[in-house]
Each structure stands twice: as structure tokens, then as C-alpha cells.
Amino acid sequence: MGNGLTTTEEAPCEARVDVENARDGEDEIWEAHCVKRSFKPSYDDVCIDKEIVSKPVSECSASGQSVSHSTTGSTSTVISGEHVVLAWQIDMPDLSSQRRRSRKREGLRSTDDYEMLTDMVTVENLMQRKVFDQRRWLCISRPQYQRSCGITSLVSCWNYLFSHLGCGSHRPITQEQALTVLGFAPSFDEIRFGPFTGNVTLMRWFQRLNKHFRVFGRSYFLYKPHGNDRTIGLSSESALEKLKVGLQDKSKAFIYHCQNHYFCPVGFEDVPLAESDAYRPTLSDSEVETWILICDTSRRHPGIQCKLWKDIATDLNCQNPNFLDIRHLDRGIQRRKTKKVGGNLHCIMTFQRSNLEETKQLDDETSSMTLTSREENDDSSLSAS
Structure with a gap:
């Protein structure tokens, strides 16, 4: 070969x-x-x-x-x-079997260990962390007129406190009706509200509306860390706690004054920092971060926005010429072209239905029940005779 x-x-x-x-x-x-x-x-x-x-x-x-x-x-x-x-x-099945064996991990937890995390959770527990009264949203007057965010937000709060759309018994009012009561005349879209609409102005208008519709209420600053009428001695943490309690109170409504705009906080959510605490029944304040749900009266923005409380606190604690636009957080802290240094008009205001209004409602219900019982007694006496 x-x-x-x-x-x-x-x-x-x-x-x-x-x-x-x-x-x-x-x-x-x-x-x-x-x-x-x-x-x-x-x-x-x-x-x-x-x-x-x-x-x-x-x-x-x-x-x-x-x-x-x-x-x-x-x-x-x-x-x-x-x-x-x-x-x-090479025999490939031998290698694949070795690979499968190497993927096995020792000490894996069973599903029973994770089920124990949800044994104690209830709907009531989660409702304490996720608060939202839909009636606050239903009472939002949207859309607003151009630059009428102040009076439109005030009308939204008033309807929640006193109308049957919210927690009251009166007929809802419109922003046109409220403007007429306050002395404004059509056309409302031509009114420049910006130069004369301020925090104290909204509180004064609230009292005028209450007087006109014969209801009782009061207003005050919940949190205003700088400038005139500042809330002295109130920390950001304490203000958040008051806001969370107030959002669960049917007798209170809120307006948040941010950069050139007013809108209404309507709820909040406490989000756990740890992924495994999503359904944990109770959590401390240090274990969560709070998001505030805010309804916007402008149709050019989302109807409900969620903002971190720490961002809101940053906005309220800025001082001139620095400011933070809460609706445009991507722009960061900006600087105004002004000679004024210090102070800040941004704040959160509380509008509250007075106990006198609740007493009046109870008196009306009691008097109506008394009249009904008297009529029934008169009818029974007539039938007996």
C-alpha cells in the first residue's frame, strides 16, 4: 500500500x-x-x-x-x-446532567416560609397605608379657566366639605357661581387671577362663600416653613403626620401652593423600603417612604399626580431666589430673577368644616324627626277619635 x-x-x-x-x-x-x-x-x-x-x-x-x-x-x-x-x-448527556446538578442550590426556602409573611395581613392594615377617598376626586372642578387654579381648587374643597358630592348635604357649586358670589363678572376666561390670588386671599374667599351659603368653616396653614405666617416649630415629619391624619378626616380638605399653581392633595401611600414588606401588617415611619396623591384642576396635566413627600418638603423649604417646580422635577432646583432674598410663598393650607356645621346638621335631623313623630301622634289621635 x-x-x-x-x-x-x-x-x-x-x-x-x-x-x-x-x-x-x-x-x-x-x-x-x-x-x-x-x-x-x-x-x-x-x-x-x-x-x-x-x-x-x-x-x-x-x-x-x-x-x-x-x-x-x-x-x-x-x-x-x-x-x-x-x-x-464527547458524550453530551453526561455534561448536561452535571450542569443540571450544579444548578441545584442547597438550603432553598420552601413556599411555606413565604406564606407566613401574609398570614397576619388584612384589608384594614393596607388601607392604613393606602388612603384615597374617591369623593375628593369627584369634587375636583376640572378643567379650570386660564390661571384660575386658586378659585377652582377652593371650589373643589368647598364641594367636598359641604356638598352631597362629598361629605355634606348642600348642592354643589360651580366655579362660575363662586366667582359671581365673590363679585366677578363674565367673561371669566379673560380675568387675570395671578396678580391678586394669594394664600390669604383664598382663605378670605372661603369665609365669604361660607357666609353666603350659611355654612361654617375655618382655614389655616398646615405647613409653611418660610416667609410670612410661617408655621414655627413644625418639622417636615410632623407636617407629614398631620397631613396623613387630615386626609383620613372627612371634615378637612387641602390646597397645595406650588410654583405658580394651586392643586389639591387627596390621598397618600406609604411604600415599604424593603421588597419583602409589601404585605407586612405594620411598618414604622422609618421603614416606608410616602407618596402624596394630588388632583390637578388643569386639563393640561394628569388628573392625579403622585409626588414624594421629600420632594414636596424640598419645595416648601426652598427660599428665594431658589425654587423647585414640583410639576417639573426634571428641571431640579432653579433660580428666580429677583432681588428678593429669603422667604417662600409655597405652602399647604387646610380648609375645615366647623363643628358648628355638624351641630347644625344634627339639629336639623333632630327637628325633622321631632316633626315626624308629632305628625304620627296627631294622625293616631285623629284615627282614635
């Missing part, structure tokens, strides 16, 4: 090449013969090193050398008397 390459199949003799010639660099002759006779050598027929030779299986077995068979079974390769494992001869 020759001194060189040997295969188990009978290939044309022209395709057989002397190994010594291949070692001397006559690779081109080898490739030419292969192309000419369409003989494609297998990987086992390629000499990698001078120490590597290809022999028939019978000679390897006689000499005691180990033999590695190719996938086709056509050739066998002996490399320095050692068994060579080719890539396609």
Missing part, C-alpha cells in the same frame, strides 16, 4: 500521497490530487506533527497502541501511543 496514509476504504491510487512528501512541504500536491479525484480526507488523515502517523487498525492493534475511531468508522488515529478523544466523540 505504501509508506504513507492508509484508509479502510479502497481509494484510487492516484489520491494516495507519500507521507514523507507531505512532511517536506508538498501540501499543494496533496490538495491538487484531492480536488482532481474528489477525494475528501477526514480529520484523522491530517498529520498534525512529525510524531503523529496514521496506520491501519490492524497494525496499531498488533503493536499495542491505542486507537481512536472517528464517527464514520473509516479511519483510526494513533497519537504517540495515547488515546485521543475528539470533540464529536
Whole structure:
């Protein structure tokens, strides 16, 4: 057969090449013969090193050398008397099983351990952390006139406190009706409210509306850390606690004065800092961050916005010329073009239905019940006679 390459199949003799010639660099002759006779050598027929030779299986077995068979079974390769494992001869199922075993982790918790976290939670627990009275939203007068956010927010608060849409018994009022009571005349969209609408102005208008509709209420600053009428000695944490308590009180409504705008806080959500505390029954103030739900009377902004309390506190604690626009937090803390230094008009105001109004409602209900009982007694006496 020759001194060189040997295969188990009978290939044309022209395709057989002397190994010594291949070692001397006559690779081109080898490739030419292969192309000419369409003989494609297998990987086992390629000499990698001078120490590597290809022999028939019978000679390897006689000499005691180990033999590695190719996938086709056509050739066998002996490399320095050692068994060579080719890539396609590896048993893949063995590797996959090892990989699956390596993925197994020891000490995994069972689902029973996580179910214990929700054993004690109730609807009442979650309602303490997620407070939202839909009637506050229903009473929002939206949309507003251009720059009428102050009076429109005041009308929204008044309707929640005194109308049957909210927690009262009166007929709801519109912003046009309120403006007429306050002495404004149409056309209302041409009125420039900005120059004369302020915090104290809204409180004064609230009293005028109450007097006109014969109801009782009061207003005050819940949190105003700087400027005139500031709430001295009230920290941000204490103000947040008062706001959260007030949002659960049916006799209180709120207006937040931010950068060139007024709108109404209507709820809040205490979000746990830890993911595993999502359904934990009770959490301390240090374990949550509070988001405030605020209704906007402008149709150019979302009807309900959620703002972090820490951002609201940052806005209220800025002083001129610095300010933070709570509706455009992406702009960061900005600087006004003003010579005034110190102070801040931004604040949160409380509008409260007075206990006198509740007493009046109870008196009306008692008197109506008394009249009804008297009529029933008169009817019974007439029937008896």
C-alpha cells in the first residue's frame, strides 16, 4: 500500500500521497490530487506533527497502541501511543446532567416560609397605608379657566366639605357661581387671577362663600416653613403626620401652593423600603417612604399626580431666589430673577368644616324627626277619635 496514509476504504491510487512528501512541504500536491479525484480526507488523515502517523487498525492493534475511531468508522488515529478523544466523540448527556446538578442550590426556602409573611395581613392594615377617598376626586372642578387654579381648587374643597358630592348635604357649586358670589363678572376666561390670588386671599374667599351659603368653616396653614405666617416649630415629619391624619378626616380638605399653581392633595401611600414588606401588617415611619396623591384642576396635566413627600418638603423649604417646580422635577432646583432674598410663598393650607356645621346638621335631623313623630301622634289621635 505504501509508506504513507492508509484508509479502510479502497481509494484510487492516484489520491494516495507519500507521507514523507507531505512532511517536506508538498501540501499543494496533496490538495491538487484531492480536488482532481474528489477525494475528501477526514480529520484523522491530517498529520498534525512529525510524531503523529496514521496506520491501519490492524497494525496499531498488533503493536499495542491505542486507537481512536472517528464517527464514520473509516479511519483510526494513533497519537504517540495515547488515546485521543475528539470533540464529536464527547458524550453530551453526561455534561448536561452535571450542569443540571450544579444548578441545584442547597438550603432553598420552601413556599411555606413565604406564606407566613401574609398570614397576619388584612384589608384594614393596607388601607392604613393606602388612603384615597374617591369623593375628593369627584369634587375636583376640572378643567379650570386660564390661571384660575386658586378659585377652582377652593371650589373643589368647598364641594367636598359641604356638598352631597362629598361629605355634606348642600348642592354643589360651580366655579362660575363662586366667582359671581365673590363679585366677578363674565367673561371669566379673560380675568387675570395671578396678580391678586394669594394664600390669604383664598382663605378670605372661603369665609365669604361660607357666609353666603350659611355654612361654617375655618382655614389655616398646615405647613409653611418660610416667609410670612410661617408655621414655627413644625418639622417636615410632623407636617407629614398631620397631613396623613387630615386626609383620613372627612371634615378637612387641602390646597397645595406650588410654583405658580394651586392643586389639591387627596390621598397618600406609604411604600415599604424593603421588597419583602409589601404585605407586612405594620411598618414604622422609618421603614416606608410616602407618596402624596394630588388632583390637578388643569386639563393640561394628569388628573392625579403622585409626588414624594421629600420632594414636596424640598419645595416648601426652598427660599428665594431658589425654587423647585414640583410639576417639573426634571428641571431640579432653579433660580428666580429677583432681588428678593429669603422667604417662600409655597405652602399647604387646610380648609375645615366647623363643628358648628355638624351641630347644625344634627339639629336639623333632630327637628325633622321631632316633626315626624308629632305628625304620627296627631294622625293616631285623629284615627282614635
